[in-house]
Amino acid sequence: MPTIRVSQVSEIEDGGKIVIEADGEQIGIFRIGDDFYAWKNRCPHQGGPICQGRIFNKVIEVLDADLKSRGRDYDEESTHIVCPWHGLEFDIRTGQFAGASDVKIMALDGYPTQVQDGDVYVII
Amino acid sequence: MDANIISPKVMPVQEMDVYTDTRDYLAPAREDARKMGFADWFICDIDAHHLETVHWHEVIEHIEDPVVRHQAMTYQKERFGAPPYGLNGDLGLRYQDVGGRIPHQSGQREKVEEGDVHRDVVLTRRAMEAMCIDKMVVFPTPMLFLGMHPQVEMEVLLTRAYNRWLTERVTPGDDGIGALALLPFNSPEDACRTVEDFADKPGVIGFTVTSTRYKPVHANEYMRLYRMIEETGKPIAFHAGYHWQDPSLATCNSFLGMHALGFAWCNIVHMTNWILNGIPERFPNLKSVWIESGLAWVPFVMQRLDDQYLMRMSEAPLLKQMPSDYMRQNCWYTCQPMEKSSEVGLKATFEMINAKTQLLYASDWPHFDFDAPRVIAEIDWLDEEAKRNILGMNSARCFGFEPKLKWK
Numbered sequence: 001m002p003t004i005r006v007s008q009v010s011e012i013e014d015g016g017k018i019v020i021e022a023d024g025e026q027i028g029i030f031r032i033g034d035d036f037y038a039w040k041n042r043c044p045h046q047g048g049p050i051c052q053g054r055i056f057n058k059v060i061e062v063l064d065a066d067l068k069s070r071g072r073d074y075d076e077e078s079t080h081i082v083c084p085w086h087g088l089e090f091d092i093r094t095g096q097f098a099g100a101s102d103v104k105i106m107a108l109d110g111y112p113t114q115v116q117d118g119d120v121y122v123i124i
Numbered sequence: 125m126d127a128n129i130i131s132p133k134v135m136p137v138q139e140m141d142v143y144t145d146t147r148d149y150l151a152p153a154r155e156d157a158r159k160m161g162f163a164d165w166f167i168c169d170i171d172a173h174h175l176e177t178v179h180w181h182e183v184i185e186h187i188e189d190p191v192v193r194h195q196a197m198t199y200q201k202e203r204f205g206a207p208p209y210g211l212n213g214d215l216g217l218r219y220q221d222v223g224g225r226i227p228h229q230s231g232q233r234e235k236v237e238e239g240d241v242h243r244d245v246v247l248t249r250r251a252m253e254a255m256c257i258d259k260m261v262v263f264p265t266p267m268l269f270l271g272m273h274p275q276v277e278m279e280v281l282l283t284r285a286y287n288r289w290l291t292e293r294v295t296p297g298d299d300g301i302g303a304l305a306l307l308p309f310n311s312p313e314d315a316c317r318t319v320e321d322f323a324d325k326p327g328v329i330g331f332t333v334t335s336t337r338y339k340p341v342h343a344n345e346y347m348r349l350y351r352m353i354e355e356t357g358k359p360i361a362f363h364a365g366y367h368w369q370d371p372s373l374a375t376c377n378s379f380l381g382m383h384a385l386g387f388a389w390c391n392i393v394h395m396t397n398w399i400l401n402g403i404p405e406r407f408p409n410l411k412s413v414w415i416e417s418g419l420a421w422v423p424f425v426m427q428r429l430d431d432q433y434l435m436r437m438s439e440a441p442l443l444k445q446m447p448s449d450y451m452r453q454n455c456w457y458t459c460q461p462m463e464k465s466s467e468v469g470l471k472a473t474f475e476m477i478n479a480k481t482q483l484l485y486a487s488d489w490p491h492f493d494f495d496a497p498r499v500i501a502e503i504d505w506l507d508e509e510a511k512r513n514i515l516g517m518n519s520a521r522c523f524g525f526e527p528k529l530k531w532k
Contacts, residue, residue, distance in 0.1 A: 045434065056438070058438075058441075059438035059441045060441050061402065061441040061442050063406065063442075066347050066348065066351075067347045067350075067351065067406045067407070068344040068347050069342075069344060069401070072441060086434070086435045087435040087436060088434055088435060088437075089437055089438065097434075098437065099433060099434070099437030099440075099443060100433075100437075100443060100444060100445050100446045100449070101444050102444040102445050103444075103445050103446065103449065105434070105446070
């Protein structure tokens with residue numbers, strides 16, 4: 001399996017990403033903390049360039065004890081990549097469509113990543 | 125000519141009119157019921173109607189505000205030819221009978237002997253017997269428009285008076301007659317009081333929001349109401365209606381067009397808000413029943429909401445399933461008026477809404493577009509279990525009552 005050396009760890013900031021092209025594949029590599037995730041740059045919805053979209057935290061609705069809505073907030077623990085074509089949101093950690101969390105609707109295709117000697121690798 | 129000439133029997137009823145007995149009117153349905161053996165089937169009609177304005181003089185006696193009650197009684201006694209006190213019925217009501225072509229919609233002036241029970245009990249029983257219906261839920265007719273009344277307090281007073289009249293005079297007359305107590309939805313506090321006071325009254329199997337109104341069903345002030353209804357274990361129903369003065373429907377120049385769209389439109393809006401604001405997530409045991417919008421709108425809304433939700437999930441953050449999943453699992457639908465012109469479309473609809481568990485038979489008798497039970501029984505691609513579920517057993521499970529056979 002070909003291995004791509006993407007960059008040095010320090011070149012991708014925490015919460016950031018880099019989109020590369022190698023061996024005919026476009027791949028987005030995302031960093032959350034010390035973890036790296038690699039996803040194909042094709043949205044399963046209609047083939048849009050998902051990895052070239054923006055990163056947003058998950059939006060949640062805050063309910064009080066009476067189940068009344070108290071507005072919306074961001075869930076800092078859950079980070080989404082948003083397809084710039086149609087807005088579909090995918091969990092960067094799992095690649096799963098981030099809505100309708102109890103059912104699996106669709107997911108990004110991904111690749112394993114590896115960090116070695118301060119460099120980030122993707123195995124394709 | 126041979127010797128086998130038959131002498132005909134002249135039918136006793138030559139032309140149906142507003143004086144025709146319900147049993148004569150529905151004689152073909154009774155014959156269908158006999159042929160199909162409906163006496164052995166539990167058949168529940170979740171949406172039939174009575175004309176509460178015929179007995180409005182009785183209803184207004186139950187108005188609790190003494191001043192309004194006095195005004196109403198004086199008005200009913202002295203104002204000749206005036207519409208019923210306090211009601212705001214829609215213009216469209218004048219067109220329902222297609223210019224006199226469908227007399228049972230115009231009125232039911234048939235003879236009813238004075239007896240132990242209310243006239244509406246007798247009329248309801250006649251329809252039940254004719255169609256072999258074991259349980260029939262009755263709704264009012266012009267009161268379906270009360271959600272558009274400019275005086276919220278009048279909606280409160282009249283729905284309360286009606287609920288009291290219905291549960292004191294009508295539902296105790298026959299245990300086969302059910303009711304979904306009307307909620308004065310424009311006053312959430314009074315709607316909660318309705319649940320407190322009527323949940324255990326005779327015949328009350330749930331609660332109704334009359335859908336013709338502009339209040340958003342997801343507003344925070346309704347959360348207490350939903351919790352209270354959920355705790356009763358009884359469903360909340362959204363009974364559709366139209367509003368010809370709605371700016372978009374006002375462009376329709378026929379009752380046909382306005383009615384076709386209007387009866388679906390109000391429930392399309394309420395369902396959209398109900399689902400996207402996660403009411404089924406907040407109240408997972410609250411059953412909602414969507415009444416008299418037909419069925420074709422359901423796949424439409426399912427597909428529209430699913431499609432848009434994929435692209436805008438941050439606007440519906442409470443959802444843990446697709447909108448159509450909630451619509452298929454947490455919601456029940458009455459079939460009438462069932463759109464039957466396309467078998468392909470109807471079949472797809474049954475599949476999409478999971479009709480075997482979620483579809484409830486409703487006649488809408490005596491309104492112009494009523495459906496007799498045969499509309500379900502004669503579907504040849506449904507198995508018998510599905511037919512029995514739709515005609516009665518789904519309602520028994522949804523509303524939690526015993527399926528008792530009345531006509532066996």
